[in-house]
Amino acid sequence: MSHPVQIIGGYLSPYVRKVLVVLDLKGISYKIDPIIPFSGNDSFSRISPLRRIPVFIDDQTTLADSSVICQYLEDRYPEPELYPTNIVERARARWLEEYADSRMGEVFIWRLFNQVAIKPNVWGEPTDKAAVEKTLREDMPQILDYLEEQVPTEGFIFGKLSIADISIACFFRNAEFTRFRVDAVRWPLTAAFVERALRHESFGKLKPIEDRLLRTPLKQHRAVLAELGAPLTQETYGSATLRRGIMRID
Numbered sequence: 367m368s369h370p371v372q373i374i375g376g377y378l379s380p381y382v383r384k385v386l387v388v389l390d391l392k393g394i395s396y397k398i399d400p401i402i403p404f405s406g407n408d409s410f411s412r413i414s415p416l417r418r419i420p421v422f423i424d425d426q427t428t429l430a431d432s433s434v435i436c437q438y439l440e441d442r443y444p445e446p447e448l449y450p451t452n453i454v455e456r457a458r459a460r461w462l463e464e465y466a467d468s469r470m471g472e473v474f475i476w477r478l479f480n481q482v483a484i485k486p487n488v489w490g491e492p493t494d495k496a497a498v499e500k501t502l503r504e505d506m507p508q509i510l511d512y513l514e515e516q517v518p519t520e521g522f523i524f525g526k527l528s529i530a531d532i533s534i535a536c537f538f539r540n541a542e543f544t545r546f547r548v549d550a551v552r553w554p555l556t557a558a559f560v561e562r563a564l565r566h567e568s569f570g571k572l573k574p575i576e577d578r579l580l581r582t583p584l585k586q587h588r589a590v591l592a593e594l595g596a597p598l599t600q601e602t603y604g605s606a607t608l609r610r611g612i613m614r615i616d
């Protein structure tokens with residue numbers, strides 16, 4: 367690979383995972399600075415004005431949004447194709463990616479993963495159990511009802527694995543981190559689809575790293591990743607000081 371790629375953002379983010387899976391599928395090697403967005407330093411604010419991860423840096427550009435990054439990778443490295451060629455299917459793939467990033471992001475990350483993992487582990491705040499129960503009772507079924515109509519009985523949404531499958535599956539991995547499992551009786555197609563997608567080699571390679579990080583205090587993530595042989599950058603955009611995100615108030 368002649369153009370070294372850097373990814374700023376940790377392995378437990380679904381948006382980082384989407385980019386790492388796409389890089390893997392396209393055979394592009396990269397270095398990673400595995401920070402959480404809240405530990406970003408002042409330089410991080412310059413490369414990620416919304417103070418979000420992932421950020422992508424290569425010899426040509428710096429990009430701070432997973433969908434923009436994946437589209438750029440597709441344009442620059444077209445093989446294998448991860449967006450359908452047919453323009454109607456291509457638009458639907460982008461819609462499903464957008465649905466995953468916005469609605470599933472809101473529910474799986476902000477209302478679930480944030481409550482169960484980020485609040486206690488990053489901010490030392492208790493989980494709001496009533497809020498989690500409400501999310502599981504009201505928001506989650508609505509998403510699963512929609513997905514049940516979108517996913518196929520076998521294979522992937524457009525036949526071969528595409529950005530739509532990858533984007534959706536990434537959020538289910540974070541749901542697994544909170545011990546959430548899709549009810550296979552109520553949503554059989556979605557349950558089977560998620561299992562199929564997450565079994566894909568490109569997700570499988572990340573799984574041992576993710577599992578280990580889940581058991582590791584944040585401060586030790588870099589050291590543990592070095593021990594695991596992860597392709598770490600030398601420099602980091604992280605700092606010891608935590609800052610709240612700038613896009614929302616919780």
Ligand SMILES: N[C@@H](CCC(=O)N[C@@H](CS)C(=O)NCC(=O)O)C(=O)O
Pocket residue numbers: 379380381403404416417418419420430431432433467475610611612613614
């Ligand atoms: N639209 C962005 C969303 C990225 C995003 O929200 N990332 C989360 C991490 S999972 C984040 O950085 N959150 C910090 C914040 O919003 O303050 C993308 O697709 O890259």
